[in-house]
Amino acid sequence: MRGLLLTMGAIAAAGLSLAPMARAADPNPSDWQSVLDQAKGETVYFNAWGGSENINAYIDWAGQRLKEQFGVTVVHVKLDDTANAVAKVVAEKAAGRDDGGSVDLIWINGENFASMKQQELLFSPDWTTALPNWAFVDYESMPTILTDFTIPTDGLESPWGGAKLVFFHDSARTPEDTMPDSASELLAWAERNPGRFSYPQPPDFIGSSFLKQVLSEVIVDKSKLTKPVDDATFEADVAPLFAYLDSLHPLLWRGGKAYPQNYPDMKQKLADGELDIIFAFNPSEASAAIKTGELPDTVRSFTFSGGTLANTHFVAIPYNAKAKAGALVLANFLISPEAQARKQDPAVWGDPTVLSLSKLDPSDRAAFEALDLGVATLTPDKLGPALDEPHPDWMERIEGEWRKRYGVAN
Amino acid sequence: MRLARIAPPLTLLVLVGPLAFGLAGTLLPAFGYLPSLGGTRFSLDAFHLLAGTPGIVRSAATSILAGLVTTLLALLCVVAFAAGHLDSPLFLRMRRLISPLLAVPHAAAAFGFAFLVAPSGLMMRLVSPWLTGLDRPPDVLIVHDPMAITMVAGLVIKEIPFLFLVMMAALPQLRHKETLQLGRCLGYGRVASFIFLLWPQIYAQMRLAVFAVLAYATSVVDVAVILGPQLPPTLPVRLIEWMNDPELQTRYLASAGALLQLVATFAALLGWLGIERIGGLLVSLPSGRGLRFRHDRPARHAALAAMALSALMVFGGIAMLGLWSLAGLWQFPKALPSAFTLDRWSAALPRILDPLVTTLWVAGISTAIAVVLTILCLERELETGRGQGGRSLMLIYLPLIVPQISFMFGLQVLAIAAGVEGTAASLVLAHLVFVLPYVFLSLSDPWRAHDRRYDAIAAGLGMSRTRALMRVRLPMLARAILTAAAVGFAVSVGQYLPTVLIGAGRLTTVTSEAVALAAGGNGRVIGVYGFLQTVLPFLAFAIATAVPNLLFRHRRGLRL
Numbered sequence: 017m018r019g020l021l022l023t024m025g026a027i028a029a030a031g032l033s034l035a036p037m038a039r040a041a042d043p044n045p046s047d048w049q050s051v052l053d054q055a056k057g058e059t060v061y062f063n064a065w066g067g068s069e070n071i072n073a074y075i076d077w078a079g080q081r082l083k084e085q086f087g088v089t090v091v092h093v094k095l096d097d098t099a100n101a102v103a104k105v106v107a108e109k110a111a112g113r114d115d116g117g118s119v120d121l122i123w124i125n126g127e128n129f130a131s132m133k134q135q136e137l138l139f140s141p142d143w144t145t146a147l148p149n150w151a152f153v154d155y156e157s158m159p160t161i162l163t164d165f166t167i168p169t170d171g172l173e174s175p176w177g178g179a180k181l182v183f184f185h186d187s188a189r190t191p192e193d194t195m196p197d198s199a200s201e202l203l204a205w206a207e208r209n210p211g212r213f214s215y216p217q218p219p220d221f222i223g224s225s226f227l228k229q230v231l232s233e234v235i236v237d238k239s240k241l242t243k244p245v246d247d248a249t250f251e252a253d254v255a256p257l258f259a260y261l262d263s264l265h266p267l268l269w270r271g272g273k274a275y276p277q278n279y280p281d282m283k284q285k286l287a288d289g290e291l292d293i294i295f296a297f298n299p300s301e302a303s304a305a306i307k308t309g310e311l312p313d314t315v316r317s318f319t320f321s322g323g324t325l326a327n328t329h330f331v332a333i334p335y336n337a338k339a340k341a342g343a344l345v346l347a348n349f350l351i352s353p354e355a356q357a358r359k360q361d362p363a364v365w366g367d368p369t370v371l372s373l374s375k376l377d378p379s380d381r382a383a384f385e386a387l388d389l390g391v392a393t394l395t396p397d398k399l400g401p402a403l404d405e406p407h408p409d410w411m412e413r414i415e416g417e418w419r420k421r422y423g424v425a426n
Numbered sequence: 427m428r429l430a431r432i433a434p435p436l437t438l439l440v441l442v443g444p445l446a447f448g449l450a451g452t453l454l455p456a457f458g459y460l461p462s463l464g465g466t467r468f469s470l471d472a473f474h475l476l477a478g479t480p481g482i483v484r485s486a487a488t489s490i491l492a493g494l495v496t497t498l499l500a501l502l503c504v505v506a507f508a509a510g511h512l513d514s515p516l517f518l519r520m521r522r523l524i525s526p527l528l529a530v531p532h533a534a535a536a537f538g539f540a541f542l543v544a545p546s547g548l549m550m551r552l553v554s555p556w557l558t559g560l561d562r563p564p565d566v567l568i569v570h571d572p573m574a575i576t577m578v579a580g581l582v583i584k585e586i587p588f589l590f591l592v593m594m595a596a597l598p599q600l601r602h603k604e605t606l607q608l609g610r611c612l613g614y615g616r617v618a619s620f621i622f623l624l625w626p627q628i629y630a631q632m633r634l635a636v637f638a639v640l641a642y643a644t645s646v647v648d649v650a651v652i653l654g655p656q657l658p659p660t661l662p663v664r665l666i667e668w669m670n671d672p673e674l675q676t677r678y679l680a681s682a683g684a685l686l687q688l689v690a691t692f693a694a695l696l697g698w699l700g701i702e703r704i705g706g707l708l709v710s711l712p713s714g715r716g717l718r719f720r721h722d723r724p725a726r727h728a729a730l731a732a733m734a735l736s737a738l739m740v741f742g743g744i745a746m747l748g749l750w751s752l753a754g755l756w757q758f759p760k761a762l763p764s765a766f767t768l769d770r771w772s773a774a775l776p777r778i779l780d781p782l783v784t785t786l787w788v789a790g791i792s793t794a795i796a797v798v799l800t801i802l803c804l805e806r807e808l809e810t811g812r813g814q815g816g817r818s819l820m821l822i823y824l825p826l827i828v829p830q831i832s833f834m835f836g837l838q839v840l841a842i843a844a845g846v847e848g849t850a851a852s853l854v855l856a857h858l859v860f861v862l863p864y865v866f867l868s869l870s871d872p873w874r875a876h877d878r879r880y881d882a883i884a885a886g887l888g889m890s891r892t893r894a895l896m897r898v899r900l901p902m903l904a905r906a907i908l909t910a911a912a913v914g915f916a917v918s919v920g921q922y923l924p925t926v927l928i929g930a931g932r933l934t935t936v937t938s939e940a941v942a943l944a945a946g947g948n949g950r951v952i953g954v955y956g957f958l959q960t961v962l963p964f965l966a967f968a969i970a971t972a973v974p975n976l977l978f979r980h981r982r983g984l985r986l
Binding site for chain 2: 269309424
């Protein structure tokens, strides 16, 4: 038996070090017609978080349109964490598979983008500004399109939608004027209403975003957040955050011994009255949920007057993607006026557009203006100031710190 | 039959090959050897890292204890019920009720269970607010409790049908009616007669199945994610997290953890041997003193209640899945949704088509291969008269006893390296490793029990072995073969880990979709997928029952 094991070990080891294959010619996005020709018949494996049915349905629709218009097949690989797709590309690079990779397009932003960019795992150079539909993108007034969590995008990822941290409550249970207006007011509110607030357990990205929101409010020197973590002062820098969490956790739902799985999970908990305040990164999340019957129509939104986190989410192409041309066509379609208007409809998804309405044709603009954003959606002028995302370094570090302090709490 | 000759070695290869390769693929990285990630030196770093992981001891201990308690409780329920009610009309009715529960996938049962017992679940809704005065769910930790009580309960209700059916398969080989009558004549109570006289023989036959339950419960992933503790989670859940970590160096840690899982499962098995001893003493001491336990009515009622409750929880859970899939707004404390809608189904159905087709062909092909291999093996066994012994049985049970997670990791690494991850053949093969043992186990007993004189008569009429097999044995055993196929189908449908790891996101089944969408936390969507996940194996069992009746409508002797 031992001999057998050793033999198999040797075979296994041999299998683990396969030689890299030759790289095929990459498509040239400036010659769009050649991209379209090359894309025809390709299958694009779009790796995107799959936890939300309305988003999955939207991706399906996009896939159908792509098939009709360009003969490109889109397969949605449903991830429970975008990091898994990054891991897959890293593994492929490690195994020497520099061509014909299994991930063609990733829904990405923040620390995953930073890590892929740093490890040179992305299709480059700048392909996003060469996309025909880039002409409509509102990069002038939305700085997060060009700077993702303080990291310059350099045209390595194409914007897909906007995001802003927004809180929701049920006005039938909790009057609007009792809602907190800052992280510290939220803590005071939790003291008065123990067990009625929680956040998804980091590294869920909404949960981690909550940590960043608090950090942005309580850190003494806010300018530090635009730079990578300074090891020497890290402990002191995040001390206010963890002091905050130490006081908050006993007041959380289930006393902080269990956490909601993610934001869709929090929606049902709001409907059931388990939670009184929930939040999401999509301002029309609640309106969309009212339409689908997940939330009662008495749910309303609010933000903090001092500002809440805002960012942009993107799609990026791994350097070793098999169907790069198809991925380019899909990325371009996702920022078309047609796709963006549909995405912003709360009945579909309700995700804010990255396009500038003033750059659109009158008929396309009319499609956006005709959208009914729903009772629970704040108009853009009431969304409050936007806080910039901290450098991605911070997210990783506070996630690690969180796990160390609270990960084995029981 | 020449084919039959190569069947046993082939079966062994299918079962043990992936196991051994997978373990090797786990073992080497655990000791730092993974050339594709630059690990070419053997070291113990991963184990040092593992030892330094906060809460690792607790995670492992929870897994071991949960496994032991699950197995003990499920076994106790089954034994007590059989002891108290064997051969009563009630028993037969229960048997018919419980058998289909085997087909319910673990993940679906766990979701349904959560929908029942959570503070916002149906049970609390039914008594609120009129009894509890609550118009909001109480803030108590039931699902995801740190002691893993809910997880154990969820596992127990799902393991009871399996152990029950294994016990039923063992019974015909014992003269249980006569034995029980003897006990009763000597003045022993019903339960005592069963435990003292029959149980030792039955247990000897179902011991490996009990080990399989124990190993499963210590290494389960999907149920632990749905019901288990979170801070920290059980060991298998942490392994999955490490395996998915974008920091690839964590793979060494994951591999070391997979070895720890192997050790944990082994420790649980050792613990179980201790429990066997204690159990043996608990039986032999009173029997040695001649205690007869004549009045055992309370025990019998309790056993019946436990059994009925567990069946009710699974059925109730599935009903909840169905209800949620149709629910519009459904706020606490309403016992029924305020509105019903088919939106989820109409939204899900077009998207479920691909995974559904994959589920069907993977289950169909792996089951077909398993059935053919099993029949050939059993035929070979008849020819040679060998192979019934404990050692071959042990080999067949091996993939069920070695924790799936410990060798699936290694297998995935190999599949990636060989570039075959996400291919149809590798996925079928990965499923086959688990389908084959179950098919073999459910078919071997009826096959061996089949009267050999039929073969003799066939031979006397001048039939070759192959012809006798085709014309006599297979038709007569059609019902058992189809049932075994349905079991295999159900096992394949329920596979989560092999599908995720070997399917690589390219090939998804209803189960991998269900668990991925469960990550979305939307009860309505979970309802759709969980319900569908349950319906498929049920359909397989229904077909297995209906086809023989149709086939044999002119053969009275072969009808039920």
